[in-house]
Amino acid sequence: EPEVTQTPSHQVTQMGQEVILRCVPISNHLYFYWYRQILGQKVEFLVSFYNNEISEKSEIFDDQFSVERPDGSNFTLKIRSTKLEDSAMYFCATLTSGGNEQFFGPGTRLTVL
Amino acid sequence: KQEVTQIPAALSVPEGENLVLNCSFTDSAIYNLQWFRQDPGKGLTSLLLIQSSQREQTSGRLNASLDKSSGRSTLYIAASQPGDSATYLCAVIGETSGSRLTFGEGTQLTVNP
Numbered sequence: 282e283p284e285v286t287q288t289p290s291h292q293v294t295q296m297g298q299e300v301i302l303r304c305v306p307i308s309n310h311l312y313f314y315w316y317r318q319i320l321g322q323k324v325e326f327l328v329s330f331y332n333n334e335i336s337e338k339s340e341i342f343d344d345q346f347s348v349e350r351p352d353g354s355n356f357t358l359k360i361r362s363t364k365l366e367d368s369a370m371y372f373c374a375t376l377t378s379g380g381n382e383q384f385f386g387p388g389t390r391l392t393v394l
Numbered sequence: 395k396q397e398v399t400q401i402p403a404a405l406s407v408p409e410g411e412n413l414v415l416n417c418s419f420t421d422s423a424i425y426n427l428q429w430f431r432q433d434p435g436k437g438l439t440s441l442l443l444i445q446s447s448q449r450e451q452t453s454g455r456l457n458a459s460l461d462k463s464s465g466r467s468t469l470y471i472a473a474s475q476p477g478d479s480a481t482y483l484c485a486v487i488g489e490t491s492g493s494r495l496t497f498g499e500g501t502q503l504t505v506n507p
Contacts, residue, residue: 337494339494
């Protein structure tokens with residue numbers, strides 16, 4: 282069964298460093314999402330992406346964050362200068378055109394020291 | 395702003411018991427509601443999706459119902475097993491919120507052998 286994959290599974294970084302989280306969507310899916318879950322808190326929406334541009338973003342998704350599809354397959358989330366409060370589990374999700382069910386990847390645990 | 399609440403926050407039951415998890419949302423204008431399972435430190439597995447026009451969906455021992463007008467959904471698990479132990483999350487897509495999912499805090503279920 283097709284699935285969303287994410288790399289790395291765990292990333293440890295120093296405060297102020299840049300990180301790139303990667304997602305490989307299900308092949309025929311056209312809508313892509315990033316969510317995050319701070320330990321012990323709700324899963325929160327960050328951004329949605331369609332047709333090579335951001336279609337919606339939350340108030341969390343400030344200028345430190347960016348997304349792109351660099352090679353037509355991977356979907357990446359970049360955090361330019363990480364803060365301690367960016368420590369969280371980051372989930373990628375994808376949706377097929379005309380579909381309703383979002384499929385989630387296994388997540389990347391980001392730890393900022 | 396849509397708020398999703400799940401009750402109870404935690405539930406512990408003996409194996410074999412039937413149980414109900416509750417989800418409520420403040421804005422009844424939703425496109426659909428999705429139930430997920432999350433194992434500790436893992437990603438989100440979609441269990442059931444209910445469209446706004448539907449009343450319920452079933453998959454194996456799981457049955458989810460939706461009462462859109464009252465802003466409620468329930469997830470019924472029949473004949474619970476220790477392998478059902480996980481956190482169950484409810485999430486909705488609002489009619490005016492693009493395609494973002496808004497999540498509840500989850501119910502942490504423990505099924506004791």
